[in-house]
Amino acid sequence: MRRQSLRDGDVIFSEGKRFAFGFFSLGNSKLRYVGIWYAQVSELTVVWVANRDHPINDTSGLIKFSSRGNLCVYGSVNGTEPIWSTDVLDTISEPALVAKLTDLGNLVLIDPVTGKSFWESFNHPTNTLLPFMKFGFTRQDGVDRFMTSWRSPNDPGFGNITYRLDRRGFPQMMMYKGPTLWWRTGSWTGQRWSGVPEMTNKFIFNISFVYNPDEVSITYGVLNPLVITRMVLNETGTLQRFTWNGKDKKWIEFWSAPEEKCDNYNHCGLNGYCDLTSPDKFECSCLPGYEPKTPQAWSLRDASDGCKRRDTASICNKKEGFAKLKRVKVPNTSAVSVDMNITLKECEKRCLKNCTCVAYASAYHESEDGAKGCLTWHGDMVDTRTYLSSGQDFYLRVDKAELARWNGNGSSRKRRLFVILISLIVVVMLLMIILLFFIRKRRESKRHRKPPSTFAPSSFDLEDSFILEDLEDKSRTRELPLFELSTIAAATNNFSFQNKLGAGGFGSVYKGVLQNGLEIAVKRLSTNSGQGMEEFKNEVKLISKLQHRNLVRILGCCVEFEEKMLVYEYLPNKSLDYFIFNEERRAELDWPKRMGIIRGIGRGILYLHQDSRLRIIHRDLKASNVLLDNEMIPKIADFGMARIFGGNQIEGSTNRVVGTYGYMSPEYAMDGQFSIKSDVYSFGILILEIITGSKNSTIYNEASNLVGHIWDLWNKGEATKIMDELMDKETYDESEVMKCIHIGLLCVQENASDRPDMSAVVFMLGHNAIDLPSPKHPAFTVGRKRNVKNGGNSGNWPSGETGSSFNDVTLTNVEGR
CATH class of the missing domain: 3.30.200.20 (Phosphorylase Kinase; domain 1)
Structure with a gap:
């Protein structure tokens, strides 16, 4: 706490010295500002600025309390008029407030006797949102907390980008460029904003959303207080979330928005919706019951004019119904009618009774009790988009003809399904006949083809x-x-x-x-x-x-x-299994090299899952499919079995299970269900194999495989026993190895939903002190007893499945249940 004045050069630290408060300059500028920055971060990172538009030209500034209790910034020691001041009400006859900087980064003016807070910087955000910072409106104090961008990276003055919680209708977050609405999060679904499908990381954040007559706010808590993270609204109109990587001493961006065309507000005009699931198709379509206002413009991929109700459409005649649009970021909810006390079925009935109601949806569609509340739209709808694997159901009011076109109904639908089935059978039979003919001709041509004695010029079948x-x-x-x-x-x-x-x-x-x-x-x-x-x-x-x-x-x-x-x-060091499953070569891998390999594989998988233009599920991650260059940098190989997902799809299924036993997740091996969490499981196995130098197929106590053995030791508090004895103990920190074992067990948990995604895994691997959740029982902890000696390797670059290790059997034609 501090009461006396602060000159330029003086600094107040928070109790744990996480944050600092005082004067600073940006870049090469000599202008001085007053603000708060991270004290534990080597790079100057400012999180709050007082005199944003009124910098001081030299180092003669002063911070002190006024006679009425306000904390003020003066341009000089002898200044009489402050250039910035807190807004404490002049109700204290003998002001005795003190300033305190908390370890959360909040500057608070408090009465040291009663502990009552009269002002705090958290109620006046600039361009940064810190953990546990309340964002939104509270009626009790009348404060509406919102963010405003800087003018430029070296000018913290008020920029023209704002980000705030819109309380109209049903709450949602809005980003504006000047007066223009630029991006919105979509409405709150009960667990996340409907337009932010990535908002599911239970390993980092604990999110609290309050929605009642007295308060509409959101708070992002951090589960581990040692994690340094912040959300920044930059001057270009992008919202970014960063975490500090202490080892590399830099900020890592792991989320940003808006990111793609469908994120741009009103991209497809009134009554249109955006869909990026078909890359070769124009992303804009009209909602059911609507058609383009200007078809010529739409043919040129310009949907700015939006859509209008079909001329032939007729609603409110007791012959209409609702077309269901799945996995949707529902339209702007600023003008919707809200009733949180009725069910989705009652919501449908209410909409049918009101001729102005054009659509409805549930308010909280992911609550523990299922769908909850009712939202109804009246008039034009704007900024709708679809996702592959998130969003919610959205119901649009259409006439009978449109409903038949969109969903099909009654006997007509059955007839259509029957026709489709018969057509499919005919097509399949024709294809089989053509295929058999083609195979026969091909075999005949092979019998008459003379094998070339030398390599002939290019020719293609x-x-x-x-x-x-x-x-x-x-x-x-x-x-x-x-x-x-x-x-x-x-x-x-x-x-x-x-x-x-x-x-x-x-x-x-x-x-x-x-x-x-x-x-x-x-x-x-x-x-x-x-x-x-x-x-x-x-x-x-x-x-x-x-x-x-x-x-x-x-x-x-x-x-x-x-x-x-x-x-x-060509990678001279061959594959990972060439090293870790051979005693002589494994001894060359000290802990820094093994940790580097683990982190590198993790970054590669994260790129496949999240950061590349495509979303790739590898489906055959194993030691022999990780290659090593001359600096032992790992490179993931063999994408023959990989599957491409759309931008927001995270899971799929197949009747043809491919991959390698020992690395395959239970839901994939048993039921053909694969997802990003399938690769996470395989990565967990790799982590444990790299640490131990043993294959997962290694049998312990006549029953357990490697994972089962580690799990038994973990529960006994003896997990250190599984560390590779060939690893030089002087090269590793036992706590870091234990953290990696912990992460490996989190990745191989039996239920896919319990496993972290790769962004969380990479985050955990990159931070020295992480309070990790307790792992649940892993899958496949029982091995197969066999009379084959474990050891050796399964080939060189990229080594295949030589030998008889059960861990190395690649499946190419297994039927999922």
Whole structure:
């Protein structure tokens, strides 16, 4: 606490010295401001500024209390008029307030006797929202807390971007550029804003939303007080969330908005909605029952004029119904009617009784009791969008004809389904006949084809041509070099045994050297490979689009005659399993190298799941599919089994389970359900294998596998016993290894919903002190007893499934239940 004056150069610290208050300058400017900044962060990071528009020209400034109890900033020691002041009411006859800076970053004026607060900086945000900072309106004090951007990175003056909680209708957060609405979060669904599907990280934040007549506010708490995080409204109109990485001494951005076209407010005009699930299709469509106002503009992909009710549409005639739009960020809720005390079914009836009601939805659709409350729209609807795997159901009032078009009903729907079924059967039969004919012709042509004694010039069969057309489609892949077979043969010494790096279920891998001296690795698919044309195309298309330090880089491909080959960068240290499952080579891996490998794999998976333009589920993460360059930097490889998801899709299902036992999550192995959490499970297995130097298939006590053994020791408080004995104890901090074991167990929990996502995992790995939740029982803790010695490796670059380790069996044709 402090009562006396503060000169330029004096600093007040919070009790734990997390924050500091005093004078500062930005960049190369000599202008002086008064504010609060992080004291524990090496980079000056200001979180609050007092005299935003009134900087002091030199270091003669002074901070002191006025005679009426206000804390004031003066331009000079002898100044009489303050350039900034708190707004404490002049009701104290003998002011005795003191200033206190809390460890949350809140500057508070309090009565030291009663402890009553008269003013606090948290009620006057600038461009930064800190944890536990209340955001919104409280009727008791009449304070409306909102953010305003800086003018520029070196000018904290009031910018033209504001971000505030709109209390009209049903609450939502709004971002404005000047008077123009720029982005909105969507309404509160009970767990998150409907337009922020990423707002689900239970490992970092604890979110409190208050909605009643006396208060509408939101507070973001942090579960671990040691985590340093902040939300910033920057001067360009982007909301960003950062965390401080103490090791690299820099701020890491892990979320921002708006981010894509559909985020821009009113992108598709009145009564339109935005949908990015089909990349080749115009993202804007009209809501059911509506049509474009200006079809010519829509044909040119300009939806700014929006949509109008169809001329033939007729509602409020007791013959209409509701078209259901799924996974929606509902339209602007500023003018909706709200009733939190009725069910969704009652909401539908209420809307039908009111001829002005055009749509309805539940208010809290993710509450513990299911859908709750009723929102009804009256008039035009604006800023609607759909997601692949989030949002809520939205019901639009349409006439009978439109309802039949949108949903189908009664016997007409049954007839349509019957026709579709019959059509599908006919199409499948025709395709089978064509396929059988094609296979027969192909076999006949092979019998009469003379095998080339030397490598002939490029020629392609029907399947190969299709691949090349796909590769040459610049809208779908970047330009990818096509190598001639003769070039690859010369580089690999005619695929000699001496050049062979390893072999797997899909063929062999060879080292090669091109004429320009570039070393390459060639993945040559065998003719009877389980990886067919679809898997080959999938790997080429995927990996050619992905660019990341922790993903293997593809240089090109070759498709000639029966040959299908992928050309990669050559990585001299082969694969991860080549090291960690061999005692001699494993001894070379001290803890810093192992930790670097763990973090690198994590960053690569996070890129696949979240940061790349696509969302990729790898589905076959294992030690043999992690390659190591000459600096032991890990690179994820083998994308033949990967699946592409839309921007917000996080799960899918299949009847063809592919992957490797020992690394496969239970929901995927047993039911064919895969998601980003499937890869998280595989990553957890990798973490535990890297720490122990043992395969998950290793049997302990005649029953438990590696995970089960670790779980038993963890419950006994003896988890340190599983650390690799070949690891030099002087190279690691036991608490850091224990943290990684803890994270590994969180990743392999039986229920997918309990596992953290990769953003949380990478965050936890990057912070030294984390209060992690207790892991629940892991999956597959019982191994299979076998009479095979564990050890060795499963091949070299990228090693396949040699040997008989149950942990290394790749599945390509297992039927999910």
